[in-house]
Amino acid sequence: MMAGVQLQQLTYFVAVADARHFTRAAELTHVSQPSLSQQIRSLEKELGAELFHRSRSGTSLTDAGQALLPLARRILADAESARRAVAETVQLRRGRVRFGAPPSLCASLVPEVLRAYRARHPGVDLRLTEGGSRDLVRDLEAGELDLALVIAAPSAAPAGLSVTPLLHEDLVLVSAEPLPRRRARITDLRGRAW
Structure with missing residues (x-):
């Protein structure tokens, strides 16, 4: 499409072609007849050609x-298809989500989470990648994943990634x-026979 041609002008053009009358086309497109005529003249000027033979009868x-x-x-049909595709993606009716999680999760x-998500958004192609937390973070940084569940401290996330803690789990x-104190560190366990 040429740079100066607008979708609205094409809409008006098709309306006039279908109605075979400027006034009826203006009514159908809910615009004043002078405004519609001006848009058609602008379109004709942009294209360098008259598009209609005008007469009193139509x-x-x-x-x-x-x-x-x-x-x-x-x-116009392609523009409508593009609008629908974007709306469906934004409303999570269609699209693709690349999701990663460690084997334990x-x-x-x-x-259970994927089953619930697929039930709510059946048109979204959900792709799961299994890997270690460090690998998943690397894949997020490289743009190979959209989301990932990782086992890490929120402060360990690299700059540029958004982190939302979902749950906190103590390892015991x-x-x-008997251990030397109530809270043991990994270093306290070295040298012990297990």
């Missing part, structure tokens, strides 16, 4: 108008052998 397409009509219909939390050590 209008008919010129050869240039006949050449433009199927193209205008296709352009893939075996426990992820299946259970031992038949």
Whole structure:
């Protein structure tokens, strides 16, 4: 489409071609007849050709108008398809989400979450990647994933990634052998026979 041609002008052009009358086309498109006529004149100027034969009894397409009509219909249909596709993506009706999670979460939390997500958004192609937290963060930074569940401290996330803590889990050590204090560090466990 040429730079100066606007979708609204093509809409008005198709309306006039279908109605074969400027006043009826203006009523159908909910615009004043002078405004519609001005848009058609601008379109004709941009294209360098008259599109309609105008008479008191109505209008008919010129050869240039006949050449433009199927193209205008296709352009308007494509614009509507693009609008719908974007709306469906924004409303999570369609699209693709690349999601990553570590094996421990893939075996426990992820299946239930994915099942619920797919039930709510059946048109979204959800792709799961299983990997270690460091690998998943690397894939996020590289743009290979859209989202990931990782096991890490929120402060460990690289700049540029948004982090939302979902749950906090304490790891505990259970031992038949007494430990030196109530809270043990990994270094406290070195050298012990297990």
